[in-house]
Amino acid sequence: xxxxxxxxxxxxxxxxxxxxxxxxxxxxxxxxxxxxxxxxxxxxxxxxxxxxxxxxxxxxxxxxxxxxxxxxxxxxxxxxxxxxxxxxxxxxxxxxxxxxxxxxxxxxxxxxxx
Amino acid sequence: xxxxxxxxxxxxxxxxxxxxxxxxxxxxxxxxxxxxxxxxxxxxxxxxxxxxxxxxxxxxxxxxxxxxxxxxxxxxxxxxxxxxxxxxxxxxxxxxxxxxxxxxxxxxxxxxxxxxxxxxxxxxxxxxxxxxxxxxxxxxxxxxxxxxxxxxxxxxxxxxxxxxxxxxxxxxxxxxxxxxxxxxxxxxxxxxxxxxxxxxxxxxxxxxxxxxxxxxxxxxx
Numbered sequence: 001x002x003x004x005x006x007x008x009x010x011x012x013x014x015x016x017x018x019x020x021x022x023x024x025x026x027x028x029x030x031x032x033x034x035x036x037x038x039x040x041x042x043x044x045x046x047x048x049x050x051x052x053x054x055x056x057x058x059x060x061x062x063x064x065x066x067x068x069x070x071x072x073x074x075x076x077x078x079x080x081x082x083x084x085x086x087x088x089x090x091x092x093x094x095x096x097x098x099x100x101x102x103x104x105x106x107x108x109x110x111x112x113x114x
Numbered sequence: 115x116x117x118x119x120x121x122x123x124x125x126x127x128x129x130x131x132x133x134x135x136x137x138x139x140x141x142x143x144x145x146x147x148x149x150x151x152x153x154x155x156x157x158x159x160x161x162x163x164x165x166x167x168x169x170x171x172x173x174x175x176x177x178x179x180x181x182x183x184x185x186x187x188x189x190x191x192x193x194x195x196x197x198x199x200x201x202x203x204x205x206x207x208x209x210x211x212x213x214x215x216x217x218x219x220x221x222x223x224x225x226x227x228x229x230x231x232x233x234x235x236x237x238x239x240x241x242x243x244x245x246x247x248x249x250x251x252x253x254x255x256x257x258x259x260x261x262x263x264x265x266x267x268x269x270x271x272x273x274x275x276x277x278x279x280x281x282x283x284x285x286x287x288x289x290x291x292x293x294x295x296x297x298x299x300x301x302x303x304x305x306x307x308x309x310x311x312x313x314x315x316x317x318x319x320x321x322x323x324x325x326x327x328x329x330x331x332x333x334x335x
Contacts, residue, residue: 002206002207002237002238002241002242004205005125005128005205005207005209005242006124006125009124009125009126009127009128010124012127013120013122013124013126017118017120017122021116021118023116026115030124034267035240035241035266035267035270035271036240036241036267037237037238037240037241037267038241073304083263083266083270083302084263084266086301086302094301095304096304097304098270098302098303103123103125104123104124104125105121105122105123105124106120106121106122106123106124107119107120107121108117108118108119108120109117109118109120110115110116110117110118111115111116111117111118112115113115113116
């Protein structure tokens with residue numbers, strides 16, 4: 001349930017932005033990588049629970065998963081890697097280096113302004 | 115309606131403390147390993163054995179993370195090594211801030227290396243950077259040989275894998291294909307060092323000690 005910490009961080013960031021913008025946040029878009037194993041349903045559940053009683057209550061949350069990329073040490077190519085079968089699609093090489101996973105980021109908030 | 119681009123890191127507060135830990139450790143040229151595994155894989159037994167066997171050669175301090183109790187810290191302290199217990203009271207992982215505070219309570223000047231024994235869990239602790247020098251993962255044979263493919267994140271991120279309780283492999287007490295684990299772990303992480311050990315008997319531990327010593331020397335450069 002590290003998703004609770006993710007939801008908590010998300011709400012803190014939204015509240016901070018809402019104070020600056022002075023409107024009611026109605027939708028947010030976040031993105032995450034692959035290795036931080038974020039489950040959408042669990043994040044949404046935690047988000048709803050923590051948002052209760054704040055201006056974030058009732059917000060729509062969009063979650064974008066960014067694929068993990070690898071660099072093949074055989075042919076030098078970069079490719080989107082699936083961990084269950086990580087072979088390079090170009091040369092079928094198995095010697096690769098995982099590139100840094102995308103961090104958890106709050107990308108965009110949509111505000112309703114009067 | 116108005117759309118606002120934010121671009122802020124969701125775990126920014128954790129990352130700020132992780133950065134403080136990175137700076138502190140770099141300044142002191144001290145090795146700090148973040149040890150991650152399922153509950154019951156033998157993390158504490160490995161540490162107790164390591165500290166005892168390396169007495170006089172390597173001084174290790176431990177930060178213990180558990181939901182409840184200070185059982186693990188007591189086991190470490192029984193070896194005379196310093197240990198700080200953190201109780202997360204439900205949280206499934208240690209945060210960089212908890213580690214920052216614990217580092218402040220350890221006698222760092224009297225230590226060659228620090229090991230953070232994270233909360234027993236193969237998933238969540240892998241997602242939280244603590245500012246450690248590197249991660250190590252422990253897998254005991256009773257958990258099964260499919261763990262690297264089922265929980266790839268932690269195996270992809272770790273510098274070393276200790277496969278513990280290998281004494282159970284004799285007499286076929288458990289079904290576990292060590293070669294499969296090695297191949298699967300290396301497919302995720304070509305440079306991962308793999309140490310099959312039995313912390314209880316000491317079997318295979320010397321290779322781990324040699325690696326640990328080399329990591330300490332590397333940090334001092």
